[in-house]
Amino acid sequence: MNDALQHEAFVTDTPPLDERSLYLRRLVIEALEGGNRGHVGSSMSLIEIVRVLFDDFLNYRPDEPRWEGRDRFILSKGHGCLAHYVMLVDKGFISRETLTTFCHQTSILGGHPEAGKVPGVEASTGALGHGLSIGVGMAVAAKMGHRNHRVVVVTGDGEINEGSNWEAAMSAAKHKLDNLLLIVDYNKLQSYGPTYEVLDLSPLAKKLEAFGFATLEADGHDVPALRDALHKLPFTPGRPSAIVCHTVKGKGIPFAEGEATWHHKSRFPAEQIAAMYDALGDV
C-alpha cells in the first residue's frame, strides 16, 4: 500500500468485490471504451457508494425522473459521472447503448453530467465546490414545502479544497438540515497526488463535525457497512449528516489503484481495455 492510501487509513476487513460491484465496473469500462477517455480512478472509487444509494436508499422512478417525491442526488464531483451513469443504466433511466456514446458529439452523456440532458441528473456539475450549496438550497426548499424527500450530495476529497464547501457546510448546520446527507469520496488522491501533500484535509471527519455535521466514517467499498450507515440517517435530528467514505481510487483495477496517473485517461490501447476487463473478471 502506498503512502497515499495509508494516510488517515481506515482499517477494515473490506470484503472482496462481489459480482454486482464487478458488473457495474465493467459497465464503466464500456463507457471508457466507447468514449476512449474518462476519469477512471475517480469513478471506480465511487461505485459502492452509488450502488448502495440507488439499491438501498434513494427513492426514485426511472420512468418519471422528475417525480416530485424523489430523493435528490447530486454528484458534486461531476468528473466521477461514469459511476452515476452506470447506475442510471442499471436502473433503467438510460439505455446501455447510450453508455457507449460517452463523450460523442451528440451524446447526452458528457465528461461531466448535465441536468436537462441526462434523466436522473439534478444539477450540472463538474466545476468543483458547487454541489453542496445547491443541495443546501434543495434541502431548505424541502423543509419549506414540508416535503419528506432527502437530498444527497457526493463530493470528492480534492473538491473539499474549495472554500465554497465550507460556506455551505456552515449554512447547512445553521438551517438544521437533517434532510441533507453529504458523502465524501475520500480516496486520498487528487489530480496531482496525495491529498495530504497537495492540501491536507485531515482530520476530515473532525472538521466536518466541527462545521456542524453529524459525521460517520465508513469503508466506502463495504456494501453492508454503507447500508448500515445510511439506515441510521439522520444521525442526529436537527443536524445535517455526513459520511466520510474511505475509498481507493481506481478500486477494482489493480494497476490503477492508488495511482494518480489514473485520475483521467484517454486513448486507451486495446490491451489496456482488455486488461481492465480481465481485472474485473470478464473472461
Add this chain to the structure above:
Amino acid sequence: MRKACINHVYELAKRDERVVFIGSDLGPGLLDEMKAEMPDRWYMEGVSEQHCVGMAAGLALEGYIPYFNTIATFITRRCFEQVAVDLCLHDLPVRLIGNGGGVVYAPLGPTHLAIEDISIFRPLPNMTIFCAADADEMVRFMDTSLDWPHPIYIRLAKGGDPIVSSPEHGFEIGKGIVLRDEGPVLIIAMGAMVSRALDAAELLKARGIRCRVVNMHTVKPLDTGLVDELAADSDLIVTCEEHVRTGGLGSAVIEHLSDSGQTGTPVLRLALPDRFPTEYGSQDSMLETAGLQPPQLAAAIEVALSRTTATGTGKAS
C-alpha cells in the same frame, strides 16, 4: 432605489409564495416585516456569497424565485462561476440584486466599485442585465421580474436619483424607452446616466443641437429593434454609462451595429476609463473626473458632432 427594490421583494412575496429573499450579512433590520411574517422565506446568510448563489440555484431548481441581495461587485467578481454554472447554465429564475452599481461606493475605494460588472455578466448566455434609471422604474421592473424565466442581474444606482421615468411609457424588460425625441443626436444611456443624459440634451438644445435620449434600462437583451429604428436617421450615436468602456452598454451597441452592417454612423462612447479609480469623494465627483457629468457630456457630444459634420458623415441635415 435600493429601498424601493428590496421592499418590493416583500410585496412580491406577499403576492407569490414562490418568492424567497436571501441576503449576505446585510444591515440590521432589513425586511424585518417579511422576516416576521414569513420567516421560512427570508434568509440572512453569512459573508458567503458563492454559497448564496448556489443555495439560490437549489431553491430555484425546486420551483422558488430567489432574490439575492448583496454588494454588486461581490456578486459579479467573486461569484462569476456560480452565476455562470449554477444560474445561467441551468437558466434559473434567480434575481441578483447588486448594491452600488458603478461608482456609488466612491468613498469606499476600488474594492467596492462595480465598474466592470456589466462586462463580467454580459457574455453569459441566458443572463438578463437591468439598470434602473430611478426608483419608480425599479418598482415597475420588480413587478415584471416575477415571471421572467431567466436569471437577472439588477444593478442598483445610488438612490435619491431624480425621477425621469414615467408610468405612461410603460415598462417591459428588454425594451428601451425614448424619453426625448428631438434627433439627430441619439443618446443611449442607462441607470444613473439617464438623468444626466437628459440634462446634457437640454444644455445642447440651448446651443442648437437636438437630441433623442433613450433609457436603455435593459443592457441584455439589448433592444436592437429600437437601436435600428433610431440609428437609421441619426448623425451621431452616443452611449453613456457609469461603467468602463470595455464590454458595457457602448460595447453592446457597437457590436450590434457592426454585426448588422450599420457602420455609417459615428458612435461616441462616454464611459469610465480603463483604470481603477485612484480617488475617493463621491459618485458625483468621480463621474466628473471621468467626464460624465451633464456639461461634460454636452461638450463631448458637441465636439464629436462637429467632427461628424466636418467629415460629412452625418445623414440628417
